[in-house]
Amino acid sequence: MAYAEKRGNLWRARWKGPDGHTESQSGFQKKTDAENYGRDQEAAIRNNSYVDPRAGKITVTEWVNLWFPALDLEPNTLDNYRYFIEVHILPAFGDRELRSLEREEIATWEKRLRLSRRTAREARSTFTNLLNDAIPRYLQTNPAARRRGKGRKGQRRIAEAERKQKVWATPLQSLLLAERCALLSGEDTDFVMNITAAYTGARWGELLGLPPDRVRPGAIDIHWKLYELNGRFYRGRPKDGSMRTIDTPPFLDELLAHQMAGRKAGSCTCRGTEEPWCPGGRYVFLSPTGAHFRRSNYSERLFRPAADGWHPKRNGKHGRPAMPVLVDMGEPWPGKPVPPWPPAEAGEPFTPPTGRGVTRLVSDEERGRCSECRRTQLLRIDGTLIGHNSDGGRCPGGGKPPAEDVALASWLPLSPGLTPHRLRHGHQPWMDDTRIPYVLQSERMGHEVPGMRGTYAHPTPDMRIALVKALQQFWDESLAARARLAPRSGVAMLDTLLSAYRGR
CATH class of the missing domain: 1.10.150.130 (Tyrosine recombinase, N-terminal domain)
Incomplete structure (x- = not known):
């Protein structure tokens, strides 16, 4: 039992610690204060909340x-x-x-x-x-x-x-974003991947870690995720163990089937020999070289320019300021991206950049673009192109007037500040807008329904059918809206989809 003992002009509390040894604490002005402190320590021992006075000395x-x-x-x-x-x-x-x-x-x-x-x-x-x-x-x-x-x-x-106020994308914005990413990369893979992200609510790593055998008609099994660490990848389970099956609408089944059928090889280039690094495997979404997409690199090269309409500022050895995304409007809307140029300033005359490695898109007094090989060549005094070679032979463009300058435009911001993860966030209001029950929303997003509601609530087949119909309707409406903007696209897959709307 705790007690107090006199120590000079002060009192010291004494009590028996959990290990049986007598502990003490000095410095009390009154005996009752010391006794109360000792009793508090005994109560803490009984409640398993006791703190050894000497333990806090650890650094x-x-x-x-x-x-x-x-x-x-x-x-x-x-x-x-x-x-x-x-x-x-x-x-x-x-x-x-x-x-x-x-x-x-x-x-x-x-x-x-x-x-x-x-x-x-x-x-x-x-x-x-x-x-x-x-x-x-x-x-x-x-x-x-x-x-x-x-x-x-x-x-x-x-x-x-x-x-x-954090941004999220509507179905039409998601379609336009996916189209821009594919135009910037020149690959249909980026179109399918971003559409899949928007219409499934899957996390970035879950898309990268999606193997072909987990894609089936009407559903995608999210059982794995690729984690990126210091430029390398390893496979693990989804965040918080949120393994789940995501229902997919018919249009997405077709896009994914085309994606997997069109790939010559679906194996990544990873060759990890130690745990946990990826040793190599088959995945639905890979870069043209067979590598996994790196989040920061993908954001800088494709996602940010597509969403913001500007190439982000680049620091480091090869730094550059932010530049607008320029496109050749001689190609189908919204144009074919060309190498970035510095922005024009209001009230200042604009001179196109020149120098080694800079793509010439407009003519000047000394050089012009050949209408045959599309390359920039020197001009004669009379303004015609000098003779030159192209693809190992003599180009027929020599002696002819230069081609017209490229009709340039810059992309407007589509959804400034949008990120790949915000595509997932946008999937939630889509479901809210169509009154999808909360239990199915939580399952789809990989969240737990708290309390007894989560124990007894289960998605029904009718709920799943309603969700799939709503997503298909979102897609049909966004595709029709895109066709009203322009009947063609520089993305081969999207151009094929738009063919059904031409002439309407």
């Missing part, structure tokens, strides 16, 4: 060395944890004892991190997770945890407004 670095090796998480999650711990947490708090950490100093540390606000929040969240597992053995409370309702109300409301 953050020592605790990390105990905590991190015991984690059983995906390698990319572990890599993120390792980055925040080694780069931000340990340099600031590594030598500190756990019991010395204060909530206010951790909040100040988060504010002073030279990171984006979102990344700084993730760094603190990692710190919070790290210290959560130190309770109750080493800590009673988590000093890194954020107090609810204590932040600036304005910031919370702004964050909520920004969350609601």
